[in-house]
Amino acid sequence: ARARYAGRRPQSAALREKAMEVMPGGNTRTLLSYAPFPTAMARGEDCRLWDIDGHSYLDLCGEYTAGLFGHSQPRIHEVLHATLQRGINLAAVGENEEKLARLLCGRFPSLDKVRFTNSGTEGNLMALTVARVFTGRDTVMVFRGGYHGGVLTFPLSGSNPATLPLSFTLADYNDIESATAVANAHAGSLAAILVEPMQGSGGCIPASPEFLAALRSLADKTGALLIFDEVMTSRMSAGGMQARLGITPDLTTLGKYIGGGMSFGGFGGRADIMELFESRVPHAGTFNNNVLTMAAGCVAMGEIFTAEVAELLFQRGEDLRAQVNDVARAAKVPVCFTGIGSLLNVHFRLPAPDRGYASTADEEALRELFFFDMLEAGIYLARRGMVALSLPVGPAELDHFVKAVTEFCESRAPLLR
Numbered sequence: 001a002r003a004r005y006a007g008r009r010p011q012s013a014a015l016r017e018k019a020m021e022v023m024p025g026g027n028t029r030t031l032l033s034y035a036p037f038p039t040a041m042a043r044g045e046d047c048r049l050w051d052i053d054g055h056s057y058l059d060l061c062g063e064y065t066a067g068l069f070g071h072s073q074p075r076i077h078e079v080l081h082a083t084l085q086r087g088i089n090l091a092a093v094g095e096n097e098e099k100l101a102r103l104l105c106g107r108f109p110s111l112d113k114v115r116f117t118n119s120g121t122e123g124n125l126m127a128l129t130v131a132r133v134f135t136g137r138d139t140v141m142v143f144r145g146g147y148h149g150g151v152l153t154f155p156l157s158g159s160n161p162a163t164l165p166l167s168f169t170l171a172d173y174n175d176i177e178s179a180t181a182v183a184n185a186h187a188g189s190l191a192a193i194l195v196e197p198m199q200g201s202g203g204c205i206p207a208s209p210e211f212l213a214a215l216r217s218l219a220d221k222t223g224a225l226l227i228f229d230e231v232m233t234s235r236m237s238a239g240g241m242q243a244r245l246g247i248t249p250d251l252t253t254l255g256k257y258i259g260g261g262m263s264f265g266g267f268g269g270r271a272d273i274m275e276l277f278e279s280r281v282p283h284a285g286t287f288n289n290n291v292l293t294m295a296a297g298c299v300a301m302g303e304i305f306t307a308e309v310a311e312l313l314f315q316r317g318e319d320l321r322a323q324v325n326d327v328a329r330a331a332k333v334p335v336c337f338t339g340i341g342s343l344l345n346v347h348f349r350l351p352a353p354d355r356g357y358a359s360t361a362d363e364e365a366l367r368e369l370f371f372f373d374m375l376e377a378g379i380y381l382a383r384r385g386m387v388a389l390s391l392p393v394g395p396a397e398l399d400h401f402v403k404a405v406t407e408f409c410e411s412r413a414p415l416l417r
């Protein structure tokens with residue numbers, strides 16, 4: 001499968017060679033550095049992509065959840081063009097910034113006030129910064145297998161990578177006992193508990209509601225702030241997973257699709273915490289209120305991704321996950337799809353994992369095979385096997401994916417069992 005993949009993509013292979021000369025790894029996003037070389041895309045339209053070798057694909061990667069609106073949403077294109085007519089970034093506050101902030105505060109239960117950044121990574125760094133100032137404490141509890149950004153990646157085993165001058169302490173995801181033990185051990189120094197309501201990069205592993213409720217009470221008991229990283233999960237309803245679950249964190253971090261597909265990040269929460277930005281905590285950034293993001297974000301969140309649309313998308317994803325899991329069960333292969341709503345990830349083990357795990361070499365090989373087979377079937381998804389549905393993905397596209405998964409489970413059954 002790897003040879004077939006490489007043979008059909010001479011232009012992508014050549015681009016990789018050239019890119020390696022000027023960029024370590026050949027690009028600037030680690031997850032796009034897979035073997036033997038990544039497929040390079042030339043253009044997109046609605047939920048379709050074309051690579052530079054001329055193949056076309058159904059786009060189920062959805063730009064790792066940021067591409068919620070697809071590539072050609074007419075209102076987003078319109079507002080981007082209109083905004084450009086009025087100049088590129090004006091070194092000043094503008095009306096769309098207030099409008100987008102008000103839209104977000106009106107939707108997410110935890111948001112009294114919000115600030116913008118350029119990425120989810122920065123949103124998390126700023127949320128941690130203000131949590132540390134607010135509490136006067138230094139330690140942050142995070143979870144094994146968690147991902148909060150390019151410099152906030154936490155391993156499944158061992159201790160923290162020395163990427164940041166912050167003090168992190170690791171607990172096991174979905175494990176109330178482990179979180180309680182870590183909280184007790186650091187009770188006097190814990191500034192924040194930072195958690196994804198579903199581990200996204202970790203394989204679309206949902207947190208149990210009991211686990212998140214336990215973190216809420218551990219934060220209350222120790223005086224730490226509870227931070228939900230909803231960079232990926234905010235799409236699960238108009239008010240994110242916090243609204244679905246009825247659990248309100250002190251701070252929330254956001255990113256991905258909220259800027260209508262433009263670079264976006266944000267964070268916000270309780271007014272008494274966020275008001276520290278009026279006194280003790282500086283937070284600057286040339287592009288924090290970039291006019292394209294702010295304009296597209298207002299249209300995206302104000303007009304397109306309404307509560308009803310969010311619910312429809314959620315249900316579409318739930319139905320799809322049930323369908324592909326049925327396919328795997330019927331084929332009697334140890335394949336399952338985890339996730340919540342419109343985000344899915346394939347795993348090559350049963351039962352469905354409830355926390356991150358170190359893949360075996362066999363699982364890694366099957367993950368690669370799944371990715372290559374899907375490409376061959378004309379479907380582009382994340383290399384790790386994640387699907388992020390975007391709004392233009394309709395019944396015919398979902399059917400295409402279910403058929404491809406069926407074909408994979410049946411034709412590869414001897415390798416899977």
Ligand code: PMP
Binds near residue numbers: 119122149150
């Ligand atoms: N948090 C989570 C849960 C994410 O999934 C991501 C991105 N995959 C980030 C933070 C970082 O966002 P960004 O890539 O915009 O920095």
